[in-house]
Amino acid sequence: MGMTASRVASADGTSISFLSAGTGPGLVVLPGNNRRARHYMELALALSAAHSVHVLDRRGRGESGPQGPGYGIDREVDDVxxxxxxxxxxxxxxxxxxxxxxxxxxxxQPVRSLVVYEPGVSLHGRFDLSFLPEFARRVQSGQRVRPMALFLRRMGLLPFGKAPAFVYIGITALVLAGKEGAEMRRMMPTTAAEIGEVARLDSDGSRYREIRSPTLVLAGDRSLPAFLSSMCEELAGIIPGARYELIAGLGHNAPDNDAPAVVAERITAAMAQS
Known part of the structure; x- marks a missing residue:
C-alpha cells in the first residue's frame, strides 16, 4: 500500500505538504530535524492498519514552504x-x-492522544547549545560538512565522546557523500532555527504541566547522549498523568530508521486506550 500526497495552507499562508495512508482514527506524525515525511513511511504504513496516518513534511523540507522570517515553534504548531x-x-x-x-x-489545543519519542526538549540546560552561532555562520557561508560535524559532536549524537574534531569531520563527509547526502545538505539550513528554538525553550519544564492530553513519552536505552532517557523520564513526571516507557535495544532513530515496527506497536497501543 502506498501513500497519497496532499497539501494545506497554514495560518500564515505557507503551504504544508503531507503524506497519508490508512483508514480509521486520524493520527498526525511529526518528523525530527533533518528528516522528511518519506523517512517515516515504514512507521506510517505500520500504523495505517489502525489509523488514518498523515505524515508532515515540516517547513523548509520537501514540497512544503520555507521556514520564513517569523519562524518559531508557534508556526510549526499552526502547521500541525x-x-x-x-x-x-x-x-x-x-x-x-x-x-x-x-x-x-x-x-x-488538547488532543485525544499524544505520543512523543525522545522529544527535542532541553531541561535545566542539559543540552549545551552554545555552538549555535558558529554552526549558523558556517551554514550561511555555504559549508555543510563542518557544521554538521560540529552539530553531531557538540550534541553528543555519536559514540565517540571527546574524539578530535577531524574524526567527526571524516564521518560526516562519508554520510553526506551517501545516498541521503544531497537531501541532508538541502535541509541543513533549517537546523539552526530549530536548535535556536530548543535553546529558547530550555526551562525547568513547568510549562508542560499545562498539557491536558493523555500522553506517553518513549525513549530508547541505547540513545545518545546518555542523559536523554532520564530527561524523558523527568518530562513524563511533569506532564499530568503521563506515562514513560524505556524500550530496550532502541536508539534515537528507532521511529524512522531502526525499529519503526516496534515504535508503531507502542503508539498503536497507547492510542487504543484513548
Whole structure:
C-alpha cells in the first residue's frame, strides 16, 4: 500500500505538504530535524492498519514552504493544526524535534492522544547549545560538512565522546557523500532555527504541566547522549498523568530508521486506550 500526497495552507499562508495512508482514527506524525515525511513511511504504513496516518513534511523540507522570517515553534504548531483541521485527525505522534512541536500542539489545543519519542526538549540546560552561532555562520557561508560535524559532536549524537574534531569531520563527509547526502545538505539550513528554538525553550519544564492530553513519552536505552532517557523520564513526571516507557535495544532513530515496527506497536497501543 502506498501513500497519497496532499497539501494545506497554514495560518500564515505557507503551504504544508503531507503524506497519508490508512483508514480509521486520524493520527498526525511529526518528523525530527533533518528528516522528511518519506523517512517515516515504514512507521506510517505500520500504523495505517489502525489509523488514518498523515505524515508532515515540516517547513523548509520537501514540497512544503520555507521556514520564513517569523519562524518559531508557534508556526510549526499552526502547521500541525491546519493539517488536523483538514483531515479531522485528533491524535499526534512526534519524534525528536517533531516531539517538541507535538508537545506545543497539545499546549495550544488538547488532543485525544499524544505520543512523543525522545522529544527535542532541553531541561535545566542539559543540552549545551552554545555552538549555535558558529554552526549558523558556517551554514550561511555555504559549508555543510563542518557544521554538521560540529552539530553531531557538540550534541553528543555519536559514540565517540571527546574524539578530535577531524574524526567527526571524516564521518560526516562519508554520510553526506551517501545516498541521503544531497537531501541532508538541502535541509541543513533549517537546523539552526530549530536548535535556536530548543535553546529558547530550555526551562525547568513547568510549562508542560499545562498539557491536558493523555500522553506517553518513549525513549530508547541505547540513545545518545546518555542523559536523554532520564530527561524523558523527568518530562513524563511533569506532564499530568503521563506515562514513560524505556524500550530496550532502541536508539534515537528507532521511529524512522531502526525499529519503526516496534515504535508503531507502542503508539498503536497507547492510542487504543484513548
Amino acid at each position: 493544526l491546519a493539517v488536523m483541521a483538514h483531515t479531522g485527525a485528533d491524535r499526534v505522534f512526534g519524534h525528536s524535534y517533531g516531539g517538541l512541536v507535538a508537545l506545543h500542539v497539545a499546549l495550544r
